[in-house]
Amino acid sequence: MFGDMRKWRLLTCFTCIALVTGCGMDGGCDGGMDPLGGMNGGDGGDGGDNGGGGEPVPISQSLAPAADALNADDAYHLLRRAALTGKPDDVQRAVTDGLTATVDRLMTLRDVPTGILDLAESFEDDMPKRWLVELLEGPNPLHERMTMFWHDRFATSRRVVDGRDDPLAITHLEMLRENAMGNYRVFLQELTLDPLMLVWLDGGDSPKDNPNENYTREFWELFTLGRDVLYTEDDIKEGARAFTGTLLIRNDNDPLRPVFDLFNHDETDKNIFPGRAQPANYNFESVIDLTLAQPEAAEYVARNLFVFFVHPNPSERTVRELADQFVAADFEIAPIVRTLLMSEAFFSDEARHSHVATPVEHFLMFARTLDMHMESEDSQGFILNRLRDDLRDAGQELMNPPGVEGWTEGEAWLEDQWVLNRVDALGRFMEFGPDREEDLPYHLLPPPNTWDERGVRREIVLAMADVFHLDLTEDEIDIYIEVLDQNGFLAFHLADADNQPQHVREMIRLMAMDDRFIGF
Amino acid sequence: MSSGCSEWNRLNRRSFLKAGGTTLGALAVGDAMFARVASTYAQSTGGTGNLLVLCELAGGLDALSFLAPFTNSVYQNRRPNLGLAADDVTALPDNANYGINNQFQFFSDLYASNELAIVQQVAYPNGNGSHFESQEIFKFGVRNLKATDATNASWYERLRRTYFNEPFGFLDTRSIGNPQNYGYPDSTFRNAAQEAFGRLARMRQGGNATQQAIRETYARIDQLGADLRERTENFTSTGDARGEFYRAAQLASADLGTQIIKLRYGGFDTHASQNDANQNLFPRVNNEFEQFVNDIKALGMWDRTTVVFYTEFGRRNEENGSPGTDHGYGSHMILAGPGVNAGLHGQAVTTADLNERSLPYYVDFRAVFSDCIRNWLGFNPDPIFKVGGETFDEQVGSALFS
Numbered sequence: 072m073f074g075d076m077r078k079w080r081l082l083t084c085f086t087c088i089a090l091v092t093g094c095g096m097d098g099g100c101d102g103g104m105d106p107l108g109g110m111n112g113g114d115g116g117d118g119g120d121n122g123g124g125g126e127p128v129p130i131s132q133s134l135a136p137a138a139d140a141l142n143a144d145d146a147y148h149l150l151r152r153a154a155l156t157g158k159p160d161d162v163q164r165a166v167t168d169g170l171t172a173t174v175d176r177l178m179t180l181r182d183v184p185t186g187i188l189d190l191a192e193s194f195e196d197d198m199p200k201r202w203l204v205e206l207l208e209g210p211n212p213l214h215e216r217m218t219m220f221w222h223d224r225f226a227t228s229r230r231v232v233d234g235r236d237d238p239l240a241i242t243h244l245e246m247l248r249e250n251a252m253g254n255y256r257v258f259l260q261e262l263t264l265d266p267l268m269l270v271w272l273d274g275g276d277s278p279k280d281n282p283n284e285n286y287t288r289e290f291w292e293l294f295t296l297g298r299d300v301l302y303t304e305d306d307i308k309e310g311a312r313a314f315t316g317t318l319l320i321r322n323d324n325d326p327l328r329p330v331f332d333l334f335n336h337d338e339t340d341k342n343i344f345p346g347r348a349q350p351a352n353y354n355f356e357s358v359i360d361l362t363l364a365q366p367e368a369a370e371y372v373a374r375n376l377f378v379f380f381v382h383p384n385p386s387e388r389t390v391r392e393l394a395d396q397f398v399a400a401d402f403e404i405a406p407i408v409r410t411l412l413m414s415e416a417f418f419s420d421e422a423r424h425s426h427v428a429t430p431v432e433h434f435l436m437f438a439r440t441l442d443m444h445m446e447s448e449d450s451q452g453f454i455l456n457r458l459r460d461d462l463r464d465a466g467q468e469l470m471n472p473p474g475v476e477g478w479t480e481g482e483a484w485l486e487d488q489w490v491l492n493r494v495d496a497l498g499r500f501m502e503f504g505p506d507r508e509e510d511l512p513y514h515l516l517p518p519p520n521t522w523d524e525r526g527v528r529r530e531i532v533l534a535m536a537d538v539f540h541l542d543l544t545e546d547e548i549d550i551y552i553e554v555l556d557q558n559g560f561l562a563f564h565l566a567d568a569d570n571q572p573q574h575v576r577e578m579i580r581l582m583a584m585d586d587r588f589i590g591f
Numbered sequence: 592m593s594s595g596c597s598e599w600n601r602l603n604r605r606s607f608l609k610a611g612g613t614t615l616g617a618l619a620v621g622d623a624m625f626a627r628v629a630s631t632y633a634q635s636t637g638g639t640g641n642l643l644v645l646c647e648l649a650g651g652l653d654a655l656s657f658l659a660p661f662t663n664s665v666y667q668n669r670r671p672n673l674g675l676a677a678d679d680v681t682a683l684p685d686n687a688n689y690g691i692n693n694q695f696q697f698f699s700d701l702y703a704s705n706e707l708a709i710v711q712q713v714a715y716p717n718g719n720g721s722h723f724e725s726q727e728i729f730k731f732g733v734r735n736l737k738a739t740d741a742t743n744a745s746w747y748e749r750l751r752r753t754y755f756n757e758p759f760g761f762l763d764t765r766s767i768g769n770p771q772n773y774g775y776p777d778s779t780f781r782n783a784a785q786e787a788f789g790r791l792a793r794m795r796q797g798g799n800a801t802q803q804a805i806r807e808t809y810a811r812i813d814q815l816g817a818d819l820r821e822r823t824e825n826f827t828s829t830g831d832a833r834g835e836f837y838r839a840a841q842l843a844s845a846d847l848g849t850q851i852i853k854l855r856y857g858g859f860d861t862h863a864s865q866n867d868a869n870q871n872l873f874p875r876v877n878n879e880f881e882q883f884v885n886d887i888k889a890l891g892m893w894d895r896t897t898v899v900f901y902t903e904f905g906r907r908n909e910e911n912g913s914p915g916t917d918h919g920y921g922s923h924m925i926l927a928g929p930g931v932n933a934g935l936h937g938q939a940v941t942t943a944d945l946n947e948r949s950l951p952y953y954v955d956f957r958a959v960f961s962d963c964i965r966n967w968l969g970f971n972p973d974p975i976f977k978v979g980g981e982t983f984d985e986q987v988g989s990a991l992f993s
Contacts, residue, residue, distance in 0.1 A: 230723070423799075424798065424799055424801060424802055425799065425801055426801070427801060427804075427805065481801070482801065482804045485804060485805060485808040487766075487808070487811065487812050487815065488766040490808060490809070490812060491774070491775065491776060491812065494775060494776050495776055498776075544794075546794060547791060547794065547795070550787045550790055550791055550794075551787070553783055553787065554779065554783045554784050554787045556783070557779045557780045557781060557783045558779065558780070558781040558782070558783035558786065559781075560779075560780040560781050560783075561780070573778060574779070577777070577778065577779050577783070577784040578784075580784070581784050581787055581788060581791070584788065584809070585791070586792075586795070586798060586801075586802040586803075586805040586806050587798070587802065589805055590798070590799075590801050590802045590805055
């Protein structure tokens with residue numbers, strides 16, 4: 072009666088066909104599609120073309136392609152928002168290549184170099200550390216960023232498992248990464264069957280005679296529709312029956328494994344979204360299909376992605392336009408990401424500095440911008456431990472979100488203590504560089520053998536301000552020079568050469584807290 | 592006492608303005624943020640201005656090892672190794688069947704001087720055996736953690752935002768750490784980076800609302816750090832202990848309009864060798880608390896202070912083979928201070944309760960905190976706990992404040 076997942080997935084293909092056919096015959100699925108068609112028809116038919124007959128769309132809401140030419144600030148904005156990097160070389164290259172080529176490059180998936188893979192895997196299921204290595208060193212920053220996006224939206228914690236089930240966090244991360252830029256429908260199917268998710272939201276403990284509503288509720292509230300959108304408490308009861316049948320079993324001492332037990336799936340009809348669809352014998356795949364057939368589902372993803380990449384205030388019209396594209400692309404995620412990154416709205420004033428970087432985003436932008444890496448023997452252990460703790464104390468421990476709703480957002484990140492703990496996280500690499508010698512991004516600074524010249528203080532400040540794209544006033548420059556001088560205790564150019572790096576580190580770290588950097 | 596309170600507020604308002612003047616001199620001229628931040632130090636309007644100290648006993652306090660029904664044979668039978676005998680406790684003056692563990696001698700003293708209230712058998716419905724989840728329920732004040740936005744902030748932080756929205760209205764000893772070091776972490780010789788952090792935030796203009804919010808946060812942090820450092824500098828304790836209660840006394844002495852101080856002692860999760868563990872833990876909490884009360888008295892603040900001890904759940908009635916006790920359900924909440932209605936509250940532990948696997952619960956913890964909010968701090972607790980359709984039994988059964 073237990074089949075393994077692979078066999079069972081073959082089986083469900085048949086089930087699925089049968090279901091879809093059944094739906095078509097009694098009109099259930101068609102009923103679900105109707106509102107979408109109706110909405111398209113009623114939208115004046117301008118198809119999102121800003122130049123069409125409708126009202127003009129403000130730039131901040133325009134999904135039309137932006138100009139291909141990028142200035143340095145545009146390129147910096149694009150790279151930071153899309154890939155959490157502001158590395159000067161990358162910025163220069165984006166300016167040279169233009170928007171289309173840069174987005175193409177960002178979206179191209181590259182193989183992870185063996186050395187980085189080995190380093191990441193050396194941490195096994197020590198998840199925050201393993202993922203931090205991949206986040207910082209991996210060659211696919213946009214894909215990793217999307218993986219983090221989904222991790223926040225489908226927030227699942229490793230804290231519900233331990234011991235032999237610890238590797239489930241790896242499985243979960245790989246599932247997120249595989250699907251992050253893939254097909255949303257497939258993603259939802261794999262998410263539903265993910266063993267860590269089955270533990271986290273009790274999907275693996277939902278027998279047909281006593282279904283658990285936990286997963287069903289979050290599936291609609293957080294994963295597909297939004298709170299109190301469309302679904303009712305009755306839908307949750309019915310949906311929970313549709314999601315029955317998934318179990319977790321264990322062979323010997325292996326981690327838990329999902330299986331489908333037909334005898335534990337409620338095979339009777341479920342009446343879900345009664346105004347939209349007829350009762351049918353839904354299983355988890357067909358309930359996903361039913362959900363995606365509702366226009367609210369595509370709009371939910373469209374709104375979330377717009378807010379994540381562009382700014383917090385998309386208009387309903389823009390959301391609908393993006394949602395229509397999403398449906399037309401059969402729920403492929405990558406084309407929507409491309410539309411957003413290339414849109415006029417993306418480069419509008421409203422989008423610039425509209426995000427408060429989370430602690431992990433802030434750290435990644437900082438380290439990537441300065442081109443600092445995890446490479447020494449030391450940084451593979453000691454620093455990563457400290458970094459993990461600093462980021463946790465700053466409010467964000469990957470693979471351990473505070474709850475099913477994921478992390479806090481926007482200005483809610485500005486808790487005093489969280490902010491202060493970021494400072495430690497930012498300084499961590501520089502503070503304990505290779506062989507625990509203080510390290511600095513020397514390639515971005517005037518040569519150290521000139522640091523005993525008085526005028527070099529200003530050069531250092533301006534060089535780093537340039538890297539962070541900070542247009543400093545004279546007063547601000549003076550304050551940074553004071554920090555280099557350590558408040559007049561000993562002027563930087565007179566300081567012991569051994570002490571100078573620490574002064575520079577303090578100045579860089581302070582700059583990275585500027586509202587123009589943390590606000591990205 | 593109410594006239595004493597307002598006198599206290601007035602005096603401290605004045606002393607703050609004086610201290611504020613000193614602070615101002617140390618800052619660069621033209622720091623526009625300063626006036627705005629400083630003006631928020633005022634005491635809340637509408638409330639009593641009293642201080643509520645929340646002491647979390649993390650891990651699960653064994654209520655039966657705090658207040659022992661030592662004359663009950665079921666208690667002794669279920670705890671052959673861990674049961675407290677007559678010699679181990681001080682019987683309550685008003686109920687000879689229950690005694691406070693002598694390791695909590697100071698609590699007995701307070702009970703005798705009518706400054707201690709014990710609310711017996713407290714928890715919340717459908718108890719969860721997970722430390723993490725149960726602690727979060729006590730922290731957020733809601734049972735269904737996912738069901739509501741309330742989980743974005745603890746109930747005490749929500750209380751601050753609702754009624755006394757001042758930067759220092761609520762302080763947690765664990766997030767402040769040593770107040771003498773509080774602020775932007777800095778390794779420069781003269782705190783140059785720390786000073787620059789605040790100056791830059793106040794100096795810069797422009798940007799969008801998000802950027803302004805970032806700078807306001809920095810300015811607030813800078814101000815909080817400066818004030819905490821300055822105003823705790825001369826604090827001297829009456830004792831030598833330097834634990835969490837010492838930190839709490841330091842923060843109370845800073846007089847920053849703080850109405851809630853949170854602190855936490857861990858180590859109560861005594862699955863094994865419970866007697867050995869308690870032998871160290873209980874006297875430490877007892878002694879550090881006694882020092883705190885002495886410090887607060889020396890500051891002249893005891894009249895307006897209530898300390899509440901609480902834990903995420905109790906422990907099993909029967910000891911295990913280790914010998915310790917596993918995760919249980921109901922436990923006691925303890926309120927200390929001159930304002931409390933001293934004595935026993937809630938449901939006394941009966942033989943029937945002791946025959947259960949764990950002590951049940953008769954009082955919802957939110958009813959106790961609601962009483963504190965309403966009758967000690969002077970605010971309406973409903974917006975704090977009745978969120979997202981959350982309901983609970985609001986009856987303690989007796990008044991916790993006299």
